[in-house]
Each structure stands twice: as structure tokens, then as C-alpha cells.
Amino acid sequence: MATDADPALIKNLLDALDTLSGTHPGFRPVHAKGVFCTGTFTPAPGAAGLTRADHARRPSTPVVVRFSAAAGLPTIPDNDLRGAGPRGIAIRFHLADHVHTDIVAHSHNGFPVHTGEEFLEFLRAVPLSGPDAPKPTPLETFFGTHPRAFQFATAPKPIPTSYARESFFAVTAFKFTNDSGATRFGRFRIAPAAGNEYLSPEDAEKKSADFLSDELGERLAHGPVVFHIRVQLAAAGDDVTDASAVWPNDREVVEFGTITLTQQADAHDPELWKIIFDPIPRVAGIDSAGDPLTEIRSAIYLMSGRRRRAAGPHS
Template identity: 55%
Template sequence: MPLPTDEKLLALSSDLIAQFDTLFGLHPSFRPAHAKGVMLTGTFTPSPDAVALTNAPHVMRASTPVTVRFSSSTGLPLIPDTDPNGNPRGMAIRFHLAEHSHTDIVAHSADGFPTRTGGEFLEFLKALATSDLAAPSDPAHPKPVEIFLGSHPAALAFVQMPKPFPESFGREAYFGVTAMQFINADGAARHGRYRIVPEAGVAHLEDAGLPAKGPNYLFDELTERLAAGPIGFRVAVQLAKDGDVTDDATIHWPEDRTVLELGTISLTAFVADEAKEQQQIIFDPIPRVEGIAPSDDPLLELRAAIYLMSGRRRRAAVRE
């Protein structure tokens, strides 16, 4: 995957990575966001109805091997699982189509995103970095982040959205941030957003139960869950109707929109030599595969550039 040639896009990507470093400290051998993570392997099996939506390779074959990375928010590699800043949690899926051929889904456990553009997101991160939220008695008000949220209602709604602690990575729902365009073999195209739902059901902790949990409870629980059997998810797509906004990640579509199941994922083991693979794999939010195309959402190219730039930095840090 080559870097884009758009100089403004590259500059914004660099600025965002630098801002993450400002917020969380410099950890070059880890991702600047969602640094703490774990990787599992398994299989994707398509639904018979999926071919009506897309002729993507992993929908047209009987099954496809997958690698899945679960993660916690922030760029802190050792953030406790009980820290509220670890929410929303992340889930990235790689479908291994052939040697050196794949397509990915990148999702998180909050249905939405705080800003429509990368420039607004950079403003948001800068406002967070210059606001001492740990000092609520500070008479200096409004703080920069309060000013930003006051003028960006979508960001305020995202910040105020409930982000409960999951009982398990395997009992959380995950949402694609941006819309994609799905094209079937007849050329019919529909926009949709991914929804990934655990087969065991969604389950969140009650506030009273959180103090009893250890700093790595989500990661430790996966070991126990895998020992009991495969961890299953249903991969679905919420379909837009004509007139729905498809290029703005801050806008939700009504819940009455059709949700079509693409297939199921069964996770059966941790990735072998996981530490090495964590450094090597670079997920791509742009599908780059027949049957699924990116929407016009401005976040897509930016996110792809950030993931690639930070991935190259991560690999270089390991080699040094």
C-alpha cells in the first residue's frame, strides 16, 4: 500500500500522529492510538444472502481465514482495562484472500465519530491536550475543549455518548466508522456501514463490578473464553436508503434501515508469534477489493495514510 501523494493529506496525517504523541507520550514501537491490543485467528464464513449485496472474494468462497485485533483506546500501551479512557474498544479484521492479498474492516465499539474531517479532529485533539481536565476546580473557564465542544455539537454528542465497559472483547458490538459502497455481480451498488455483533450477546459491566476487575481483565478473559470454545461474531451491514448521508461519520442513519448479514467469524486461537505480528500488520480502512469500494467520506484516505505512516514507524522502531 503506497502513501498518497497529496501533500496536504500527508501533512495533516503527520500532525495528527504528532498530536497523539503529545497526548500519550512517544511510544514509537506501538500504535499512536489503540496501542494496547491482542490478535486472534479464525475463519469467516459468508451468509448465503451476502452475494445479493457484494461479489467481494471473501463472500464468493466457502470460507476465508481471518486475523482479528482487539484493542483499547489511547496510545498508552499499558493502559489499565478499567480506565474509562480505554473506551471505546476496537476490533480490526483482516480477511486473507491470497498471498499478499487481503481486505480489512476497522471498527470500534462506539457507533459514530466526533468529527467529519481530519482537520476538525486535529482541533479536537489539540483542545484536549491544552485542557487540564484533572483540575475541575481550575477557575480558568471555558477550557479549550469546552470551547471546541460548544461549537461542534457532533463532537459533544460523541463525548457524551455512553461508553460502558464490556464484560469481554467477545461480548461487545463494534461499528464501522465510515460508510462503504457494496457492489454485487450485476453492478448494483448500495452504501452501508459495518456492524459486528457477538454471537454470545452484548454484555457490559455494572459500575459496582468494575473495582473488582484487574488491569488486564479483558485480555485475561479472552484466554478463558478461547479455552471454552470458539468466539463467534456476526458481520453485518446497515444499508443506507436514498437520501441518507454517506460521507459524514458523525451522522447516524435511522435504526429502521435494513441490516443484512454478510457472514460469521469464528475465532479459535491466539496468533502465533504475536509480538512480531503486532508490529508487522498494518490494517487498512480502505477495502481495495472487488465488490467493496470506499465512500466519499473524507476520513478514509486520511485514516489510511495515518495507519501506514504509523505502521512504518512501528516497524522501523523494532529494527533499531
């Protein structure tokens, strides 16, 4: 899981994330609060035409899925209107013993910045821009030169009625290659079979702090939860190397497969707790499209994951 990212930049980014939420040994620096589920991935009939990746050609593949709130606070309420969104999903496809590939996505289409250096500037500006900070605040200054970051920060992030009613979007694009060597660039999208459903702010306030994880467990006790994985394909001229560049909605979207979740898993299970999800697919047939954030995010996940493992399981 080695990357070519600058170690100093990765450390600075991790330090900046710690400044935002504090350090919580045994937890992730972002998306600290989460819930695990297990199930199966079944590829769509046309998936093998897009990529030669193993899970696109097998009848089915076991998966582990983690849903999460955005913040690095392990006790953040699920109904927090500011820090819980965008929510995250991480999917691990178990291809063989110690062989896997992951999809990491969140519930907002797009990312605030293009590079690791811009992300660091953004993260450092946030704690310096409280209500008592002189105007213009560092964050306001940053937004003035990074309009996509402003759009990301101010876009509505409604709270879903259930993790099973939320859509998710992969942050970066990938290059998909099939057996014939044909390549297409695209971004994963994960859509709930039950459709999207969100709470009003007034209804969200009435929910309990752990209502999303509680509701998911109750829902799974009555039947499976299904998500459709799709790939939005880039058209000529679309920037495949910039996570902050959202492609138009009229771009072709193809079916990749279906995830069927059947049970909630114990987050304290040693095999689940130690998982370090990887934004780099590391499977033949799906490669980075060249977005610098792909390597940056992978390196942050690895460094923070090793730190989390060294701290030991949380209580």
C-alpha cells in the same frame, strides 16, 4: 497502500495523538494495547448479492482479529473508565499471499467529526483543556460548534465483561457493488453471538488490569468465539460521506457473514506484529463511499505503522 491525503495534515494528526498519550516506540499511537486471535470468516448466503468481493463468494476465508483499548497507552488497564473506550476491533481477511482486506471498527456508533481538519482541532483542544484551563476551555469552545463531538465524548462507554460480549461499528461507509453492477451504500456492524454484556462501574473497578485479554484466552480454551458481521444499508437522503452522521436504527440491516475465532495468537509473532490495518478495503466490490476520513485514517495507519515497524517489536 498509498493514499491521496495531505501529508502535512497526517503528520500534524500523528503529532497531536503523540501529545495525548506520549510516544511509545513499537506501539500504535491509539489502540496501543491489544490482543490477537485467529479464525475463519464464513459469508452469509446473501453476501454475494451485495458485493462481488472475494470473501463474500468463497466458502470461507482465514482471518486475524485484533481487539484493543482506545488509548495510545500500552499499559492502560482494561478496566480504566475513561481512556479504555471505545474499544476497537480490526479484522484482516487473508485472500491470498500478500492479498487482504480489512475492517476497522470501534464500540461506539459514530465518530466525533467529519473531516481531518476538524479531527486535528479536536485532538489539539483536549490537552489544553485540563481542570486548571481558563473557561471556556478550547474543548468547550470546540464542542459549542460541534455538537456531535460533544455527544461522542460524553456518551456512555461501558466496559464489557468480555471482548466476546462487545459490539463494534465501522467508522465510515462503503459502496458495495455486486456482479451485476448494482450498488448499495452501507456501514459494517459486528455483533457478538453471545450478546452484549457490560460491567457496572463498581464491578469494573474490581477487575484486573488485563482482565479482557485474560478472559478471552480462557474463553477460547473452552470453545470458539463467534461474531456476526452485518451491513446497515443507507436509505435515500442518508449522508454516506460523514462519519459523524449516525443513521436511524430503522435502516435495513443485512447479514454479511460470521467470524468464528478459535484461538488467541501471540502478539509478538513477527507476522502479526508487523500488520498495518487499512481502513480502505482495497478489494473489488467494496469501495470508499467518499468520506474524507477514510483516506485520512488510512494514511495515519500507514505512517504510524511504518514508524512502529522501524522501532522494532516491543518487549
